[in-house]
Amino acid sequence: MNAAVSTDELTDWLRMMTLIRGFEERVKNLFSQGLVRGTTHLATGQEAVAVGASAALQPDDWVLGTYRGHHHALARGMSPASAFAEILGRSTGVCRGKGGSMHLTDVSHGVMGSYAIVGAHLPIAVGCAWSSKIQDLGRVAVCFFGDGTTTIGAFHEAVNLAAVWKLPAIFVCENNRYSEYTPIDQVSPVAHAAADRAAGYGIPGVVIDGNDVAAIRDAVDVAADRARRGAGPTIVEAETYRHGGHSRADPATYRPEQEVEHWLQRDPVAAVRRQLEATAEPGRAEQVETEASDQLDRALEEALAAPEPDLSTLTDDVYARAL
Amino acid sequence: MAQITLAKGLNQGLRAALEADPKVIVMGEDVGKLGGVFRITDGLQKDFGEDRVIDTPLAESGILGTAVGLAMRGYRPVCEIQFDGFVYPAYDQIVSQVAKIHFRSQGKIRMPIVIRIPFGGGIGAVEHHSESPEAQFAHTAGLKVVACSNPVDGFHMIQQAIASDDPIVFFEPKRQYHADKAELDESVQPAALFSSRVVREGSDATLLAYGPMVKTCVQAAQAAADEGQSLEVIDLRTLSPLDLVPVVESVRKTGRVIVTHEATVNLGLGSEIAARISEQCFYSLEAPVLRVGGFDTPYPPSRIEDDYLPDLDRVLDAVDRALAY
Numbered sequence: 006m007n008a009a010v011s012t013d014e015l016t017d018w019l020r021m022m023t024l025i026r027g028f029e030e031r032v033k034n035l036f037s038q039g040l041v042r043g044t045t046h047l048a049t050g051q052e053a054v055a056v057g058a059s060a061a062l063q064p065d066d067w068v069l070g071t072y073r074g075h076h077h078a079l080a081r082g083m084s085p086a087s088a089f090a091e092i093l094g095r096s097t098g099v100c101r102g103k104g105g106s107m108h109l110t111d112v113s114h115g116v117m118g119s120y121a122i123v124g125a126h127l128p129i130a131v132g133c134a135w136s137s138k139i140q141d142l143g144r145v146a147v148c149f150f151g152d153g154t155t156t157i158g159a160f161h162e163a164v165n166l167a168a169v170w171k172l173p174a175i176f177v178c179e180n181n182r183y184s185e186y187t188p189i190d191q192v193s194p195v196a197h198a199a200a201d202r203a204a205g206y207g208i209p210g211v212v213i214d215g216n217d218v219a220a221i222r223d224a225v226d227v228a229a230d231r232a233r234r235g236a237g238p239t240i241v242e243a244e245t246y247r248h249g250g251h252s253r254a255d256p257a258t259y260r261p262e263q264e265v266e267h268w269l270q271r272d273p274v275a276a277v278r279r280q281l282e283a284t285a286e287p288g289r290a291e292q293v294e295t296e297a298s299d300q301l302d303r304a305l306e307e308a309l310a311a312p313e314p315d316l317s318t319l320t321d322d323v324y325a326r327a328l
Numbered sequence: 329m330a331q332i333t334l335a336k337g338l339n340q341g342l343r344a345a346l347e348a349d350p351k352v353i354v355m356g357e358d359v360g361k362l363g364g365v366f367r368i369t370d371g372l373q374k375d376f377g378e379d380r381v382i383d384t385p386l387a388e389s390g391i392l393g394t395a396v397g398l399a400m401r402g403y404r405p406v407c408e409i410q411f412d413g414f415v416y417p418a419y420d421q422i423v424s425q426v427a428k429i430h431f432r433s434q435g436k437i438r439m440p441i442v443i444r445i446p447f448g449g450g451i452g453a454v455e456h457h458s459e460s461p462e463a464q465f466a467h468t469a470g471l472k473v474v475a476c477s478n479p480v481d482g483f484h485m486i487q488q489a490i491a492s493d494d495p496i497v498f499f500e501p502k503r504q505y506h507a508d509k510a511e512l513d514e515s516v517q518p519a520a521l522f523s524s525r526v527v528r529e530g531s532d533a534t535l536l537a538y539g540p541m542v543k544t545c546v547q548a549a550q551a552a553a554d555e556g557q558s559l560e561v562i563d564l565r566t567l568s569p570l571d572l573v574p575v576v577e578s579v580r581k582t583g584r585v586i587v588t589h590e591a592t593v594n595l596g597l598g599s600e601i602a603a604r605i606s607e608q609c610f611y612s613l614e615a616p617v618l619r620v621g622g623f624d625t626p627y628p629p630s631r632i633e634d635d636y637l638p639d640l641d642r643v644l645d646a647v648d649r650a651l652a653y
Contacts, residue, residue, distance in 0.1 A: 101434035108432050117400055118433075122424045128390045129425065132397015132405075139379055146397075158417070162390030169385065322435040323469050325493035 010219050015281040016293060018060070018218050022052045022274045023297040025076045028085055031305055032075065032092055032106070036253050040309075041093055045106040046073040050216075050248035053273035054179045055080035057221025057243075058147055061229055067115045067133045067146045069126040072107035073179075073247075074119035077149050082114045085301055089308035097311040101318075117146070124154045127163030127176065134172035138235075145173040145232045147225070153184030155198040164238065168206040173232035175225060176240045179215060181247040186259060200242035208238055215243030216273040246271070332512050335505040337482035338368050338444075340512075342406065344483075345490040346376050349404060352490055355382040355391060356408030356444075365410055366446055366505050388418035395441050396425050404440045404490055412447040413456030419464075426495045427470030439495045442486070447475075448540045448590045449637055450503035452630035459627055460539075460591035465497040466568035466600075473568040474521060475499035477542035479510040481565065484518035492521065499567075501540035508543070524571040526578065530560035533584035533647050536575060536601060538564040541588045541638065548643040559647065567597055575601070576608050583614035584650040588638055593621040615653035618646045 029047045036045055048055070055076040062068075062081075070077035078088060083099060091098030092106045099111045107121040117133055120126035130148035137144040154160050155178065167174040178199030184192055195201035203210025209231070213220045221243055228239035246268035250257035257265075281290050332340070345352050354369055354376075360383035363370030373381035384391050388409065395405035409415045415422070422443065429437050449458035466473045472494050476482045482500065489496040519525060527542065528549050537545040542563045549559035560578050564570070579585050585605060587598035602617035620638045628636045 100432055100436070103434050104432050110433050110437070112400070112436060117397070118429070118437075120425070122420060125393060125421060125425055128393020128421070129397040129400070131390070132394040132399070133401055134397070135394060136398055136401035136403065159389045159393060159420075162385070162387035163393065165385055166387065166390050166394060322431050322433075324472070325430060325438050325440075326435065 010280070012281070012284045014060070015277060015284065016289065018056050019274070019277045019281050019290060020293045020297055021056050021080055022277055023294050024085065024301065025052045025055070025079050026274055027298055027301045028079060028088070029075055031089070031301060033253060035093065043105070044252040044254055045092070046252050047249055048073050048076040048247070050268065050272065051179050051181060051245045052076050053216050053218045054149065054177065054221055054243045054245055057218040058149070058177055058225045060218065060222040061225035062147065063144070065115060066144050066229075067117045067130070068149065069117045069130045069133070069146065070119045070149045071123070071126070071151060072119060072121040073151065074109055074149070075106070078109040078111060078116045078119065081116050083109065083111045083116055085304035086307045089305050090311050093308055094313060095308055095311035096314045097308070102314045124150070124157035124159035126150070127154070127159055128166065130174055131163050131166045131172060134167060134174040135170065137173050138170070143233050145175055145229050147175045147177055149177045149179060151184070152178060152180040152182065152189040152193070152198045154178070155202060156184070156192055161202075164202070164206050164208070164240065167238040168208045171235055171237035173235075174238040175228045175232060176238060177225065178240065178242040180242055180244050183247060183251065185251045186255065197242050199240050203240040208240065210240040210242065212242045212244065215245030216271050216276060218273065218277060245273070329511050329513050331509040332479045332483070333506050333509055334476070334479045334482045334500070335366060335368055337479035337512065338486050338500060339370055339372070341483040341486035342369060342372060343375070345406070345487050346372065346380060351402060352404045352406060353380055353382065353398060354406045354408070355384050355395065357384055357386055357410045359383060359408050364408060366502060368444070368500075368505070369408065388414055389421055392418040392421035392426065392443070396421060396429065396439065399439050399441050400437055406442045406444060406490060409443060409445045411453070411457040412445050412459040412461055415443070415445055415461060422465070422471070422497070423468050427468050430494070431470055438493050440493050441495045442489045443495070443497045445497065445499050446502035446505070447499045448501050448503060449627060449633055450540065452633060454630055455627040458633070460589065460622065462497070462499055462567055463591055463596050466597060471495055471497055471568065472522070472566075473497045473499070474566050475501070475539040476565070477501060477504070477539055477563050479508070480512055483512055485521060485565070488518070488521035499539055503540055504543065522566040522569055522571055524562055524564045524566060524574050526560060526574055527563045528559070528561040530558040530582070532558045532582060533586065533650050534560045534562060534575070534578040534582045535643065536562050536564055536585065536587045538567060538589065540590060544638065544640060545588055545643060548640045548647070551640060552644060552647060557647065557651070570601065570604070572601070572604055572608065575605065579605055579609040580612045583612055584653075586618045586620055586643065586646045586650060588620045588643055590622050590637060592624045593619050594624045596621050615650040618650055620646045
């Protein structure tokens with residue numbers, strides 16, 4: 006565990022985490038400016054989980070995320086321009102503008118969907134993992150979900166299925182302490198909502214610092230190794246924090262100020278930045294941040310210039326078309 | 329030529345589909361070693377192996393969700409729901425994911441999943457085991473819904489459904505599984521999956537039916553013939569999309585139509601069909617479109633099941649009412 010982290014790795018991590026945070030700041034602005042109607046669910050503060058897990062995966066592994074899922078998709082390589090375009094409802098979006106913020110999907114990058122029904126995607130990840138086992142592909146399916154998911158039936162059905170069939174699945178709980186608006190400890194009888202359940206299915210359950218990229222990478226690395234060996238799934242519970250509310254409209258005033266302050270001090274992006282500054286030449290961090298910011302500005306400009314889907318496509322693709 | 333039951337027709341159809349395409353996977357509760365509680369998958373695991381005919385845990389949401397993941401990876405899962413009333417735990421996956429992923433991904437991801445549901449009453453099996461939830465799926469864009477009524481259709485329709493690139497909820501009339509035999513001539517080209525069919529010609533009124541009610545309506549038409557009434561019977565076969573071409577043609581001829589189903593009348597398929605007939609055949613109608621179906625109650629205990637199910641008498645009463653206009 007905790008293999009040494011190189012300066013190059015830290016550079017990559019800071020680049021991606023800055024990209025994710027900047028992406029979501031811009032997304033929030035798009036909604037605030039009225040350029041997109043509805044709401045969005047930001048992962049600000051939880052970036053380390055997606056970046057750390059991705060660092061342990063192969064390019065052809067699969068990930069599935071939730072409606073709070075921009076970070077998972079970007080960390081796996083979804084282009085920010087097509088993600089912006091999707092959220093803006095433009096025809097160049099990853100789902101041609103009909104999926105939106107909560108449904109980013111990009112099979113070409115192994116992003117097998119983001120799901121807005123809590124828990125629905127755990128069994129879907131099981132199906133992906135099963136295909137790997139049947140075809141002996143050695144690929145793993147990583148399913149990200151929140152702490153609130155552990156109280157839903159599909160969580161238990163999926164973990165049982167994966168455990169009993171020894172499927173190459175990794176269940177990564179981003180425990181941000183809130184099940185939407187309710188503290189998870191009010192609705193979960195166990196201290197570690199996800200990991201403590203692992204024993205009931207005879208699989209490993211580990212609890213890690215979800216704001217520590219290296220810790221997440223190492224835990225997912227161990228789980229992926231176990232999965233690829235045919236030994237079955239693992240539950241990884243990453244303890245982290247949602248800097249903002251459940252959705253864009255939620256000021257999250259139900260949270261104690263001290264708690265918020267404590268976690269803001271533990272900002273994962275700032276942590277990686279400090280680590281990089283300690284090892285890299287002066288100016289590296291600023292350079293990475295500037296490049297990420299420029300990349301996002303270009304991507305957003307491209308997305309905003311893209312056409313909206315023609316109204317005539319409204320009824321397209323409800324059903325499959327003949328090939 | 330072989331005389332087969334509906335159960336055998338479905339079994340042979342599944343076998344043919346498993347042989348034709350290695351991506352076809354049959355999964356469900358007790359479908360493997362046991363061959364399913366109705367024996368529809370009898371012998372398939374023995375011949376195709378445990379990787380293709382899979383005994384799952386009791387977990388309908390998990391089964392359907394897993395099927396979604398497999399479909400995303402290019403498989404064609406065929407999920408058996410053990411009894412109609414057991415589909416509700418999977419309802420979320422079916423309505424929120426199976427029906428929507430193709431649209432959500434704008435055609436980049438297909439969902440060629442078949443959900444087999446033994447439906448309807450008549451076997452003394454009370455609620456959860458005798459229900460007719462087809463309208464709940466026909467109401468969902470993105471799903472297609474069909475119902476077979478006889479052994480030959482069972483054989484062909486299950487193969488056609490599995491070959492479809494869209495998700496299909498496939499209703500099988502469980503009380504017909506082992507009831508009647510029919511001759512299967514594989515050299516006869518099957519009708520298209522999404523087509524309805526006239527099964528008995530007549531001129532005085534039209535009876536529309538699907539699944540278990542087809543037999544009831546044919547019997548009603550035979551009884552009516554003894555009284556000098558000529559009833560046309562149409563097996564709808566496809567519930568979503570509806571194929572009303574033969575229906576419209578028939579109603580223009582008879583001017584009177586009765587829609588039948590075991591499902592409760594309120595907002596059942598009959599309501600939609602009545603609305604469409606009134607739109608398309610307004611000047612041909614001699615009487616309002618009438619509906620015969622289950623009462624608007626939960627499915628009753630077996631003791632009174634026979635009074636609950638629409639039978640020959642209820643159908644013929646409706647015919648008399650239609651003819652009285």
